[in-house]
Amino acid sequence: MDGRKWHRTKQIRSLMKDWRMRRREDGRSAAYLVAMVLCSSCLLAVAAGSRQEFHEDAGSRERSRLAWKAIDEYLMPFVEKEKYELPSKCRLHPGNDMFREQEQHKIHFDINEWRCGFCKKAFRAEKFLDQHFENRHKNLVDNSHGRCLADLCGALHCDLMLEFKKPKSKCSASAAARNRHLCESLADSCFPINHGPSASRLHEFFLRQFCDAHTCNRGSKPFPKGGRKETNRFYLALCALIVRNEERNWHRFELFV
Numbered sequence: 681m682d683g684r685k686w687h688r689t690k691q692i693r694s695l696m697k698d699w700r701m702r703r704r705e706d707g708r709s710a711a712y713l714v715a716m717v718l719c720s721s722c723l724l725a726v727a728a729g730s731r732q733e734f735h736e737d738a739g740s741r742e743r744s745r746l747a748w749k750a751i752d753e754y755l756m757p758f759v760e761k762e763k764y765e766l767p768s769k770c771r772l773h774p775g776n777d778m779f780r781e782q783e784q785h786k787i788h789f790d791i792n793e794w795r796c797g798f799c800k801k802a803f804r805a806e807k808f809l810d811q812h813f814e815n816r817h818k819n820l821v822d823n824s825h826g827r828c829l830a831d832l833c834g835a836l837h838c839d840l841m842l843e844f845k846k847p848k849s850k851c852s853a854s855a856a857a858r859n860r861h862l863c864e865s866l867a868d869s870c871f872p873i874n875h876g877p878s879a880s881r882l883h884e885f886f887l888r889q890f891c892d893a894h895t896c897n898r899g900s901k902p903f904p905k906g907g908r909k910e911t912n913r914f915y916l917a918l919c920a921l922i923v924r925n926e927e928r929n930w931h932r933f934e935l936f937v
């Protein structure tokens with residue numbers, strides 16, 4: 681082997697050595713990278729787990745709020761009209777809503793100003809006040825069995841109370857039957873038919889207003905008897921009509937003067 685050839689072979693060998701070392705280093709950094717990815721995904725999973733926990737709780741508060749909205753709008757006006765008192769064992773009784781006391785201590789000043797009625801602390805949005813209740817005033821929540829209104833959402837058509845309604849999913853006959861059963865048991869415990877004529881009338885009303893729609897037949901819709909909102913809308917329309925008439929009268933009066 682002449683000097684030049686030997687030199688080239690040495691160069692190639694050193695290049696090969698270099699390449700092997702880099703490959704080993706690359707391998708090590710790849711392993712390091714894989715470990716990092718695994719670790720961070722573990723951390724993310726843990727974080728997601730705790731977030732999930734928070735969301736579940738926030739979810740039940742939110743769903744309870746929707747359930748209360750359905751009760752308040754589509755049941756209470758009729759209960760008040762009958763001057764009927766819901767029995768304490770009725771799960772729709774305001775005293776059986778574990779979030780009621782906190783909800784009643786929400787002070788809503790403005791679109792961006794919410795206050796805690798217990799300690800007067802101010803918040804930019806309702807969700808922060810909800811979180812504050814969760815952190816500071818949890819002792820006021822009695823979540824013993826049967827006090828979570830969110831559990832009644834299936835019977836009370838909570839999804840219809842959402843501001844942005846979910847797209848309709850395919851009707852499941854078994855879910856409809858389950859919701860109907862829950863709905864009828866609410867009618868029985870809240871308006872026992874042997875508790876006088878008002879209870880009897882409301883029992884019938886509750887079945888028509890809430891329970892009949894738990895079917896996959898398209899015919900029956902929830903809340904066929906209307907609710908508080910409709911009444912408000914009627915009064916608003918009436919007020920607008922009166923104001924318009926008054927304005928017209930004023931205009932006529934001005935023409936004569």
Ligand SMILES: [Zn+2]
Pocket residue numbers: 796797798799800801812816817
């Ligand atoms: Zn507070």
